[in-house]
Structures are given as C-alpha cells and as structure tokens.
Amino acid sequence: MMMKKKLAALLLAAASAMVFTGCGSSDNQSKGSVDKKVQIEYWHVASESFGGATVKELVADFNAKHPNIQVVGTATNGREAIEQAQALKPDVITMDYEMPMMDGITAVKNIMQRCPTPVLMFSSLTHEGARVTLDALDAGAVDFLPKPRMDSAASIEACRVEICEKVRAAYSARPRVPVKPAIAPKPLLHEPFEAPRGNPGGFSERVLQEKLVLIGASTGGTEAIKEVLCSMPAKMPAILMVQHMPEMFTASFARRLDGLCQLRVKEAEHGEKVQPGTAYLAPGHSHLSVRRVVGGYVCELAQSEPVNRHRPAVDVLFNSAVSQVGANALGVILTGMGKDGAQGLLALRKAGAWTIGQDQDSCVVYGMPREAATIGALEEVAPLKEIGQRVLARLGGSERRGLRA
Helix, strand or coil: CCCCCCCCEEECCCCHHHHHCCCCCCCCCCCCHHHCCEEEEEECCCCCEECCEEHHHHHHHHHHHCCCEEEEEEECCHHHHHHHHHHHCCCEEEEECCCCCCCHHHHHHHHHHHCCCCEEEEECCCHHHHHHHHHHHHHCCCEEEECCCCCCHHHHHHHHHHHHHHHHHHHCCCCCCCCCCCCCCCCCCCCCCCCCCCCCCCCCHHHHHHCEEEEEECCCHHHHHHHHHCCCCCCCCEEEEEECCCHHHHHHHHHHHHHHCCCEEEECCCCCECCCCEEEECCCCCEEEEEEECCEEEEEEECCCCECCECCCHHHHHHHHHHHCHHHEEEEECCECCCCCHHHHHHHHHCCCEEEEECHHHCCCECHHHHHHHCCCCCEEECHHHHHHHHHHHHHHHHHHCCCC
16 A cells, blocks of 8 residues: 655745646656655745636646645745644745745744754745855755746746656755854864874875865755865865856855855866865856866866756766876765766776765765765765865875875
8 A cells, every 4th residue: 555655845936836737747756756645735925816827726737737746735924834834744845035924044944943844945046046045055945946937938847847856855855953053254163174193284285286175966065065165174185066056056155155164165267277275166057077287187167968967067077087186086975866976986986086975864865975875986984074074084194195095
C-alpha cells in the first residue's frame, strides 16, 4: 500500500498559483518521488482572481493535472501563514518576500523559531531581489525560485519544471535555524588557523602560488560556503568556487562574502590572474575554468551550453583543473541537489588531488556529496563546521611533506 506522506508547500506569491498549474508528472528527478503525494498549502497575497480565473479554480485545475503534488488550502498574509504553519506542520513552505502585514524575511525568521520548516523563496531576478533572497537564505530559507515573466509561456514553463524539482528537493532538506545574526563585520567563525610548524608567518610562497582550493555547491550552498570561507585566514592559496545561482545573484553574494570573510571575495573575470588570499566566485552567466600560465593560474569564463543543466557548472571547474592543476588541487563538494561536480571530483582524485565532501547530517540537501561518495570521488567526509580546518590542515601538511605529497 502506498504511504501518502504529507508534503505541504505554503505558497505566498500571487503569480505562483499560475506557474504551479500543470506540474503534472514531469517531476521525475527525485528518487522515490512518484510514491509520495505532495500536498501544497497555497497562500495568495493578491486579489481572488488571476486573468479571469479564481483562486479556487486555479487550485482545482492544478490538483486535476498533478497527481502527486496537490494544493490543499489558501491563506492571504504573512501572519496567517505563520499560524497555519504551526497548525498544519507542513513539510515545505514557499513564499514571496512581498506580503501584507508581514514581509517574507520576518515570516521566515518566525517560522524557523516556532516550527523549523524548509522554505523556498520566490525572487525577482534583480539586484534588489538578490539582496532580499540572500537575506532570506541568511534567515533560514533553504533555496529560492525565480519569479517567471507572466507574459512569457516559455518563462512560465521553465519555472513550472523548476518548482516541481525544488519542492521535491526541499521535502528532503534539513531546515536550518540561524543561531547568530546574519550580518557581522569580518567574523572568524572558528579558532584562528595555526600556521604550519616551522613557518610562523603562514604558508610558504610556493604553496600560496601553486595550490588551489576548488569548491562546488548548490542548494544550501550559500550558507555552507560562508561557513567554510569565514574559517579561512587572509593569507592562503586562492579559492575558485561555483555556486548554482542566477546572474544577478552572484555579484551580490560575492560582495556579501567579501564583507564577512578575512579573504578577499569577488566574482571571477575572464583572463584574470589568480591571486593568493582571494576567493573567486563563478558569475551566474558563465562557466568558470582554470588555466595554468607562467607564474600561476588565470580564470577563464565561457557562456557555452549548460552542463548537468547548470551554468555555471561545478564539473566544468573541476574538470578544467585535472590537467591544469592536478595534484596541487584541493577539491571540496558541499550541499546541493543533483549530481553536478561528482564526476569532475572523481577525475581530480584520480589526478592526485585531495578531495573532501560534506557529510549527510550537515547538508541541507545531500545530493552532490552523496553522488561523489557513491562513485568513490571522496578521500574524506566531514561535517560542514570542520571542512575549512581540514582544508587548512591539508595545506599545512603539504607544506611539511613537500608540495605534491
């Protein structure tokens, strides 16, 4: 007998009712998803009608077309949303920032304190939308969904597919309850790194120039990357990162990290020389790869086709480092939905690189690290809070053993 697990997503965007209509059976990305009926609590914030259809009609249409994901109710404002979250105890909440009586960030904070639940935020693809979304992720949201253009059938269809996928991923996500203020000036989240023995000034110039740390992440990755980078000292080898994000978001994310970390953090630029003490984030419009040149490395960007349905893709960065960095690379794969980065990390490990993945208990979504572990791409597995220190310890160990040891 099929067990019907209640998965209620609380939708607080007026447009979302329209894009959810017709998710149908296209949701086949998550293992076992066909066995679960997903019940969605739809909370609208606009009028009772959308393009001639009432909320009840849209809900009925959605339920008829989608056998595994169902809208089961409606609400009209943020306060009501919190009350129903406590009463219904949903498995997933999706919401908009703009709501009557209480904005989305405040609602997320209240939900995380009262009844921690995975939250997906709808966001506009603008600079302001990026700021608000990053605030929501800081407050405890696990991921975000771009608002579609309601005058574009292609945009609505793309969003429809993404919603189905992300609601399923959120079902298995771990809600994260922030324990400290989201923004603080240049904190060090962990104990300061102890410099390699015999080298009180830190890493040697050779290690600083030759070693590269490569990081890939997706769902839940903004907070995971922040955790790792904020444990790093200012003087260390460069870091190249891929986080699955839209174009408008990556610049805002890099600026936010730069204000939090001892390292300098910036968006990568094409042809830019990689410098120690700097973390480079792939821009949302391009794949990031690394190329070796005389005296170090340079970043290369390409607006080629998506890989693993992503651009930027983690596999592109990791695979580029196989021949260009080899055993001098340290590969890190963090929380995220899907399989991006796993094959590239395996290739890196076979090339002599040291690799590490985030463990299941600390992941928001245990997808990418699980795939990497399954195929044998990981040399080590660790909780998120330990990954930064393990990277530094490995760099310190290479200092003592010789660069490529």
